[in-house]
Amino acid sequence: MYDIIIVGSGPGGLTAGIYASRSRMKTLMLSSQVNPSLITTTEIVENYPGFPGGISGYELIERFTQQAGMFGLEIVEDDVVSLERASRDSLDIWRVKTGNGSFDALSVILATGTGYAHLNVPGESEYTGKGVSYCATCDGPFYRDVPVAVVGGGNTAVQEALFLTRFASRVTIIHRRDRLRATRILQERAVAHEKIDFAWNSAVEEILGENLVNAVRISDIGDPSKKKTLEVDGVFVFTGYIPNTAFVTNVVSCDEGGYVMVDTQMKTSAPGIFACGDCTRKLLRQVITACGDGATAAFAAEQYVQDLKGSAYSAWAVS
Amino acid sequence: MAEGTFVENPDYPIELNDDTLDEAVNNYPFLVVDCWAEWCGPCRMLGPIIESLAKKHQGDIVFAKIDVDKNNKTASRYGIRSIPNLLVFKDGAKAGDIVGAMPEDKLLERINTFKG
Numbered sequence: 001m002y003d004i005i006i007v008g009s010g011p012g013g014l015t016a017g018i019y020a021s022r023s024r025m026k027t028l029m030l031s032s033q034v035n036p037s038l039i040t041t042t043e044i045v046e047n048y049p050g051f052p053g054g055i056s057g058y059e060l061i062e063r064f065t066q067q068a069g070m071f072g073l074e075i076v077e078d079d080v081v082s083l084e085r086a087s088r089d090s091l092d093i094w095r096v097k098t099g100n101g102s103f104d105a106l107s108v109i110l111a112t113g114t115g116y117a118h119l120n121v122p123g124e125s126e127y128t129g130k131g132v133s134y135c136a137t138c139d140g141p142f143y144r145d146v147p148v149a150v151v152g153g154g155n156t157a158v159q160e161a162l163f164l165t166r167f168a169s170r171v172t173i174i175h176r177r178d179r180l181r182a183t184r185i186l187q188e189r190a191v192a193h194e195k196i197d198f199a200w201n202s203a204v205e206e207i208l209g210e211n212l213v214n215a216v217r218i219s220d221i222g223d224p225s226k227k228k229t230l231e232v233d234g235v236f237v238f239t240g241y242i243p244n245t246a247f248v249t250n251v252v253s254c255d256e257g258g259y260v261m262v263d264t265q266m267k268t269s270a271p272g273i274f275a276c277g278d279c280t281r282k283l284l285r286q287v288i289t290a291c292g293d294g295a296t297a298a299f300a301a302e303q304y305v306q307d308l309k310g311s312a313y314s315a316w317a318v319s
Numbered sequence: 320m321a322e323g324t325f326v327e328n329p330d331y332p333i334e335l336n337d338d339t340l341d342e343a344v345n346n347y348p349f350l351v352v353d354c355w356a357e358w359c360g361p362c363r364m365l366g367p368i369i370e371s372l373a374k375k376h377q378g379d380i381v382f383a384k385i386d387v388d389k390n391n392k393t394a395s396r397y398g399i400r401s402i403p404n405l406l407v408f409k410d411g412a413k414a415g416d417i418v419g420a421m422p423e424d425k426l427l428e429r430i431n432t433f434k435g
Contacts, residue, residue: 034421036364057360058360078422128418137360138359138361138401139402
C-alpha cells in the first residue's frame with residue numbers, strides 16, 4: 001500500500017513526485033502510455049525560469065524525472081482505468097485500477113493533463129497519421145518543402161507554426177477569428193515570418209486527400225457559402241485541449257469542460273484525492289503553474305496521509 | 320548488412336536502414352518495423368515497449384527499427400507522415416501499419432490482427 005499515488009508524469013505530477021518522495025512518503029507514479037505529457041512534444045520551452053536559452057520539453061521532463069528518481073520515486077508505466085473507494089486495515093483507501101492490475105493508496109494526486117482536441121470534420125480521423133497531425137515536433141520533418149496548414153490561433157498553434165517553417169515551404173494558419181490569441185512575442189514572430197500566411201475568420205470544413213492529405217476545404221465564418229480549398233500536404237490541428245479525466249468524472253467534481261475542480265490546496269471534492277496541473281480548472285496552463293500546483297498537492301496529500309495515520313504532524317518533520 | 324547476415328531469431332529489435340529493409344522483409348515471414356526518430360518524444364516511449372515485445376515473442380514476431388530521419392527513402396516509399404509508425408510485413412509484403420504510441424497489450428493486439 002502506498003501513501004500517495006500520482007497519476008500522470010508531466011511537470012505537475014513529477015513535481016508532486018519530487019516533493020512527496022523527498023518527504024519520505026511511499027509514493028508511486030503511474031505514467032500513461034497512451035497520453036504522454038504534452039510538454040514532451042513541445043520543441044522549446046522559453047518561459048520556464050532557470051533556462052535562459054530555452055529547453056526542449058522532452059529534456060525538461062527527463063530532468064524532472066531524474067530529479068524525482070534521486071529521491072526514490074517509483075514509476076510504473078500503466079494506464080489508469082478507474083478509481084474506487086475501498087477499505088483496508090480499517091482505513092479508507094483508494095484503489096487505483098489499471099490495465100494490468102490495481103494499486104492501493106491512502107491518497108491520490110491526479111496529474112493527468114490534457115490531450116489535443118479534434119476538429120471533428122470529415123477526413124480528420126481517416127487521415128490521422130496520413131497528413132493530419134497533432135504533433136509538429138513528431139511529424140514536422142516529414143513535410144520538407146511542401147505546404148502545410150495549422151489550425152488554431154493560440155500559443156500552441158503559433159509556436160508549432162513557427163517550428164514547421166523549418167521544413168515546410170509554406171505554413172498557412174487557419175483561424176476562426178481575425179487576430180491571434182497567442183502571446184504577443186509569438187504573434188510578432190508569426191506575422192513577420194515570410195513563410196507564414198493566414199486564413200482569417202475561417203473554419204475547416206473537410207480534409208481532403210487520396211491515401212494522403214492533399215488539401216483542406218475552409219469556409220468563411222461570417223458567410224459559410226464562401227469556401228476555399230487550400231492545397232496542403234499536412235494539416236496540423238491545435239485548436240484546444242480536452243482534459244484526460246474521463247475515468248474520474250464520477251469520483252470528483254469536474255466543470256462542464258471536464259476539468260477537475262480544486263481549491264487552493266489542490267483538494268478535490270473527494271477526500272484524499274488531490275489534483276494539479278493542466279487537468280484542473282484554472283486560468284493559466286503552463287509548466288510553471290503545473291509545478292506550483294504539484295508541490296501544493298503533494299504537501300496537502302502528505303498532511304492528509306499523516307492525519308489519516310493518526311500520527312502527530314510535528315514541526316521537526318517539516319524541515 | 321551483407322546477405323545472409325540476419326540473426327535467425329532475434330530477441331531484440333534489429334537495426335535496419337534504407338538499404339537493408341527489403342532484404343529483411345524477404346528474410347522474415349512476419350516483421351514489424353518501428354519507424355522512429357531521435358526528435359520524437361512518443362517514439363522514445365514506444366522504444367522500450369518494442370524491446371519488451373521482441374523479447375517476449377522471440378521466434379514468433381521479428382521486430383526491427385529504422386531511423387526515418389536518416390532513412391528518407393523508406394519514409395517516402397511508405398508514405399510515412401507521422402511517427403511512431405509501425406510497418407507490418409507478412410510473407411514479404413506490407414500487411415499494414417500502426418500509427419501512434421499505445422500500451423504494450425494494445426499494440427500486440429493490433430500486431431496480431433495482421434498475422435492472420
